[in-house]
Amino acid sequence: MQIRTQKYAEIAYPLVANMKVNKEFKQTDPEKYKRQYELQNEYRTQALNLPTMILQSGLAQSIGFLMAKAKNDSSEAKAKTKAFQKLLEHLEKLLKDSVKPNKTLHETILESDIVQYQRLTRNAIEASSWLKRYTQALLEKDKKQEQNNATDA
Amino acid sequence: MNKSIFYLHNLTALHAGTGQGVGVVDLPIARAKATNLPIVAGSSIKGVLRDEIFDIFVKKSPYKEMTDEERKQIIDKNIINPLFGKNENADHAGAIAFGDANLLILPIRSFAGVVAYATCPFILRQYQRDVGKDKKIPQLNDNALISNDSILLINDTQIALEDLDIVANKEELASDWATDIAHAIYPNSPEWQDEFKKRFVILPDGIFSFLADTATEIRTRIKIDRHTRVVQDGALWTEENLPADSVLWGVLGVSQSRDNNNKKSADELAGLLPKDEINLQIGGKHTVGRGFCRLLIADTKEQK
Numbered sequence: 134m135q136i137r138t139q140k141y142a143e144i145a146y147p148l149v150a151n152m153k154v155n156k157e158f159k160q161t162d163p164e165k166y167k168r169q170y171e172l173q174n175e176y177r178t179q180a181l182n183l184p185t186m187i188l189q190s191g192l193a194q195s196i197g198f199l200m201a202k203a204k205n206d207s208s209e210a211k212a213k214t215k216a217f218q219k220l221l222e223h224l225e226k227l228l229k230d231s232v233k234p235n236k237t238l239h240e241t242i243l244e245s246d247i248v249q250y251q252r253l254t255r256n257a258i259e260a261s262s263w264l265k266r267y268t269q270a271l272l273e274k275d276k277k278q279e280q281n282n283a284t285d286a
Numbered sequence: 287m288n289k290s291i292f293y294l295h296n297l298t299a300l301h302a303g304t305g306q307g308v309g310v311v312d313l314p315i316a317r318a319k320a321t322n323l324p325i326v327a328g329s330s331i332k333g334v335l336r337d338e339i340f341d342i343f344v345k346k347s348p349y350k351e352m353t354d355e356e357r358k359q360i361i362d363k364n365i366i367n368p369l370f371g372k373n374e375n376a377d378h379a380g381a382i383a384f385g386d387a388n389l390l391i392l393p394i395r396s397f398a399g400v401v402a403y404a405t406c407p408f409i410l411r412q413y414q415r416d417v418g419k420d421k422k423i424p425q426l427n428d429n430a431l432i433s434n435d436s437i438l439l440i441n442d443t444q445i446a447l448e449d450l451d452i453v454a455n456k457e458e459l460a461s462d463w464a465t466d467i468a469h470a471i472y473p474n475s476p477e478w479q480d481e482f483k484k485r486f487v488i489l490p491d492g493i494f495s496f497l498a499d500t501a502t503e504i505r506t507r508i509k510i511d512r513h514t515r516v517v518q519d520g521a522l523w524t525e526e527n528l529p530a531d532s533v534l535w536g537v538l539g540v541s542q543s544r545d546n547n548n549k550k551s552a553d554e555l556a557g558l559l560p561k562d563e564i565n566l567q568i569g570g571k572h573t574v575g576r577g578f579c580r581l582l583i584a585d586t587k588e589q590k
């Protein structure tokens with residue numbers, strides 16, 4: 134048996150760890166390093182903001198916002214768009230037990246009655262708090278110096 | 287022990303915090319562990335009241351006519367120390383026992399009437415136990431109760447609070463509770479009592495507890511670097527506040543004086559507490575306007 138937050142933490146940790154830029158690419162593949170670095174920074178900004186957004190604006194609104202920002206099917210998608218896609222994907226993975234079978238998180242939210250909606254909101258706040266916490270722990274802050282190096286490389 | 291009820295009504299957003307948080311908000315407000323409902327710790331109120339009572343007595347006769355040094359000594363000796371305990375060289379405890387203030391009324395955005403003053407049966411039951419009343423506690427399923435002269439309805443049957451449309455029934459019981467609470471927090475102002483009653487709503491427990499979790503006020507703050515005029519590195523944080531116009535209640539006990547050199551009965555000491563409303567600043571962030579409150583100590587009742 135596991136406590137609920139532990140379950141979220143267990144899923145969230147590898148997801149966030151995967152967002153961390155691989156420093157080896159700095160030498161071997163500077164282009165890739167730059168892309169990863171931008172993605173990490175964008176993800177960091179949005180992940181830190183997510184729990185507060187859900188709390189203040191509501192769950193349906195926040196998921197709608199993530200979907201709108203993540204919308205871009207082309208392979209040329211910018212780092213910012215990709216970061217939103219990742220974040221939405223991570224939240225869906227975390228909440229997979231709350232999502233109805235064969236439905237997306239968004240569909241589940243829309244179909245929920247008030248009790249289910251409140252429960253989903255609380256779970257989403259808890260789950261996204263883990264994304265925030267591990268982001269703070271694992272993803273370094275954007276340092277101007279380092280970014281310049283990345284661009285120069 | 288002499289027991290009375292106090293009411294805390296915050297006129298601006300109130301941040302009675304916990305120092306730090308690991309959750310959603312960087313600086314959350316204090317909440318009761320078991321219910322997760324907002325509270326203001328008794329210790330926060332006691333300290334502020336100690337200061338305030340001193341200021342009240344300084345302006346009164348015969349202390350008014352004394353020199354600064356003289357009246358400080360006498361007020362401390364006769365009033366402050368027996369009530370609150372000594373600041374230094376403590377050889378006795380204070381006679382006052384401050385309970386935590388619990389949330390009674392939470393203001394919630396309403397489509398009609400601008401704001402609704404909400405509570406729930408769970409809270410009313412606890413409140414009733416402390417106040418010693420014998421009123422009926424409403425039984426709610428999914429519906430809310432509003433007072434007879436309510437202005438919250440958006441059509442014949444519904445009210446719209448935050449994102450929720452809820453069926454609401456006008457009932458005498460709600461009016462009755464509204465009248466009672468309005469009288470307690472606005473004892474001298476029939477106009478304010480009316481305004482309160484018109485916006486009073488009793489929500490189902492589940493909905494209320496959800497709103498108490500998610501409908502508090504979150505403010506994002508930053509610190510600007512003085513030279514560059516941009517945000518300092520890492521200086522962005524969020525603070526949670528209890529929205530302005532919330533009401534909390536708590537229990538306040540006064541025993542006989544524990545000072546052997548200054549014997550006073552519980553009634554005598556309780557009599558020293560101000561009967562009129564007091565304006566206090568409670569909680570953190572006072573330089574940005576948080577926590578201006580009215581404190582009302584209701585008439586004392588002897589409890590054996």
